[in-house]
Amino acid sequence: MSPLYGRLFMLIILASTWQGIAWFVNSSDFPSLFIVMESFIYHFFQGELLVNLSVTLTRVLISFTIAMILGVFIGIVMGTSKRINQLSDTLLIIALNIPALVTILLCYIWFGLVESAAILAVVINKIPTVVVMIREGARVVDNDLLNVAKVYKLSLSKTFFKVFLPQLYPYIMASARAGLSLIWKIVLVVELLGRSDGVGFALNTLFQFFDIAGILAYTFAFISIVLVIENLIFRPLDKLIARGVHHDSA
């Protein structure tokens, strides 16, 4: 079975299990796939689903980008400098363990119920986990290869982009993957608590009407988008990064 068929097969099993349970339970609290699809089509053509999705995705994208750039930067600094690492290690552990909800509430209280406060809250939640992964990568960077760069007097930017950074790519990819799923979950909470648009806000509204099919329709929409991102962006990137690294010796 090719990997694509394998994945489709798993999806079909998941869908039929769902459908089977729905028939068995036969309750409005556990809507069947058809009702969810109906709801999806309804919200889709109403228009507000697309709007909310795009609003949430924009927030995810912005906070993801900021968190990755800052996290990679801080991680590299902490991984390469022992002194800075010692100084900021405790800070990092504190940052890792502050509940997401606390940062969100504090950001809203301090900066008001504004867009920037929402983004900031997400970024603060995400940065520490990126830092932890990148720091590990930067710690085990191959000094022998850096010495090659030194001997051949490579410029600083060449050394960084062609010798240093490629060694971190697997770590960056791993934190990006983990990051995307974490961020979109946090974004929903942020929206639920203090925004008047986005998927999180919509879910809250649907919850108040006990519209379970609607909640599942939104979830379905979002997961489809994540799957598309995984297949169109992450998998090809994986392949790009793996070039040269996984070949067997001739």
Next chain:
Amino acid sequence: MIALDIAIKNKYYANSTAVVLKDIQFSVKPGEFVAIIGPSGSGKTTLLNMLSGLEDATAQKLLGNSKSLHDCKEYQLGYVFQQPRLMPWLTVNENIQLVLPTAQERKIKTLLAQVGLADKGDYYPKQLSGGMQRRVAIARAFAVNPELILLDEPFNSLDAPTAAKLRLLLVNLCKSCGSTVVFVTHDLSEAIYLADRIIFMSNSPSSIIHQVNVNLPKPRKESGSTELAWQSQLMAQYPQILSGSVSTD
């Protein structure tokens, strides 16, 4: 081409008081091929790293053309390490291009042809055998038109025919490039085959115990009769020389 004038009083291991190198003094003429032989652990790699600027060499005298080796950024250095040290994420072409300041496709092509890898430019290092990777590392060292080239047991752990092929390759490249060469090895016959002069080092803390000019005509032969005769004469004179001693008992 560069002339070296080296005087190292005391070189300690990093963060330690153990002496690696003691009273090392030698000079190298422009274009000369010098081989350094010593028992393992005698600090040969440390010496090369000091010449290349990877090891701290403050308070030591390392002169290239009468100027401090590490001050003049102008001269070109090629270094072939014990391991090929190619970037696994770059193709062979890109690995060589990496050390060149400008794009020089034709030059890379010629070099790869010289080392017998003309059709391997788009391969990644992991797709090549160990011997091929070393050839790429040698091509990379010569790509920068080095005035000084350092080689640290580059043919270690290769099978004999491959090593012989690479030695011949090195001879040819040196001939066409005219660089000054410092070549570290523990293989005497390899040194005799390649070098103009051999420097023997003692056990740690290492100092120079003997220097000898290899006054045999070039091109030489791997294990040719004159080369072997020369070697056995040296060994008869100093039977302990490869273990780091010139005592005659």
